[in-house]
Amino acid sequence: MVHNDLDKLGDIIKAARKNKNLTRDQLAERVGITSRYLMAIENENHKPSYNLLFHLIRELGISADTIFFPENKVMNTELEQLTRLLRLCDERDLKIATATVKALLDTK
Known part of the structure; x- marks a missing residue:
């Protein structure tokens, strides 16, 4: 059975942001989006573009596996x-x- 693990994306992004002690405004500014759009990704299951996802992963210093293989729980x-x-x-x-x-x- 295939689970839609991308539904966990917002939770992963939010946890990584908080782990780096970044406010939503700070992270949004660093990746070039509004804090409202970041809130939608974190809380409303909005899916970012590939380009934005790349920048979020890099800015948060997380492994792409954290997002694509969340069942491995490799975060930090x-x-x-x-x-x-x-x-x-x-x-x-x-x-x-x-x-x-x-x-x-x-x-x-």
Whole structure:
């Protein structure tokens, strides 16, 4: 049975916005929409365009999986935070991180 998980989109966006301590006005301004339209997305099941959804995901720093696979409940997990941090690393830092993780796994 297929569930319409996009019905949860508004709740996911609202939770991510609050988690980042952003007001509706602040987020709306950052993504170039009105706060009224953001309220409609969060509370009235309005579906944003692909372009707007892309900007919301990026601005909120959430994984697209949070929206498209909400059953995985990956929102703000330690793994997601680690992934975000790794994206900030340069090539040298990534080699160090990889060696560290391998060393941790070898001790198990």
